[in-house]
Amino acid sequence: EGTIQLYRIVFNDLKVFFGNDKLLNEIDLNDARSFFSWQLNDKVLHDNSNIRQIKNQGVQASSANTYLIKLRAAFNLLFKEGLLENNVFVEIKNIKFQKKKIKTLSIEEIKTILNAFDQTYYSQYRSYVLLYTLFDSMGRIQEVLHLTESDIDFERRAITFQKTKNKCFRIVPISKKTCQMLQTLIMENKEAFNTDLVFVTNHGKPLKPDTFRTHVNRILKEKGINIDFHPHLLRHSASQLFLEQSGNIKVLQVLLGHSDLSITSRVYAHVLDSTLIEQHNQF
Secondary structure, three states: OHHHHHHHHHHHHHHHHHOOOOOHHHOOHHHHHHHHHHHHHOOEOOOOOOOOOOOOEOOOHHHHHHHHHHHHHHHHHHHHOOOOOOOHHHHOOOOOOOOOOOOOOOHHHHHHHHHOOOOOOHHHHHHHHHHHHHHHHOOOHHHHHOOEHHHEEOOOOEEEEOOOOOOOOEEEEOOHHHHHHHHHHHHHHHHHOOOOEOOEOOOOOEOOHHHHHHHHHHHHHHOOOOOOOOOHHHHHHHHHHHHHOOOOHHHHHHHHOOOOHHHHHHHOHHHHHHHHHHHHHHO
16 A cells, blocks of 8 residues: 555656656656656645645655655566666666664653553553554564454464565564453454454554554653654664664564565664674673
C-alpha cells in the first residue's frame, strides 16, 4: 500500500513538472536532471492543505532518492517492454547527504511511556500490549498490526511475522510477559469481537498505524509527557540496547528482517562505533 502511494506521488510529480503534453520517451537526461533539481529546490509541499499556513518548497534528499528508485524501476519496466529506447533515470546518481543519527528512547523514557496507560480501559490496554510487542519483537508497525492468534506460538514464546517488508516470513522470540499480555488481549477480543486479528479498534476493526500513533501521543499529552512518539522509535531503541549489551549484529539482522547485513550496519553505525570502543577497552 505504501509503495503504491509512492508511485502515485512520483507519477503525479512528473505530470506537474512536464505537463500533459510531454511523452515519456521524450524525457532525456537533461530533463531528468531538471526534474530532480525541481524536486530538491522548487517543488511546493502541502499545496492543497488547508491546515498549513506556510508552503514548504523542496523535498529532502532522502525523499528525492526514494522517488529516483521508483522512477528507475518504472522506466526499467517500460524499457524491457520495448516502449522506451533507454532508461534515463539509471544515469542519475543518488543524491548525497549527511545522514543523521537515528533517534532512540532511553530506558527511562520507555518506562515513562508505558506507565502513562490506564490498563483498565480496553483501548489503553491494547495500546500498552502493542507497545510491549513492538519493543520486544523489534517488529515494524505494519508487521505487528497484521498479527493473528495463529501467528503466536505461546508454548515456544515466539511470533511469526507473515506480512513483512521483504515478503519473507520471520519468526522472532518474545518474553513470557509479552506472551501473557497477548493471551489476555486475545481473550478479551474473543468476548467482544468476531476477529482473528490481535490488535483492533474499539469496534473490532483493523487498527491502523496512524490511529495507534495518534492515540499514544494523545495519552502522553494528557499526562504532560513531552515525547513525540512514533512506532519505529521502539524498533530503533530495542536494536540500540541489543547492540550496547553485546548482542550479535548478525542475530540483530535476522530479528529485524533486514535482507542484508550492510543495512543493519549502516543504520546503527553510531552504536557500533561506541560498542567497538567499549569492547576494545574491555578485551
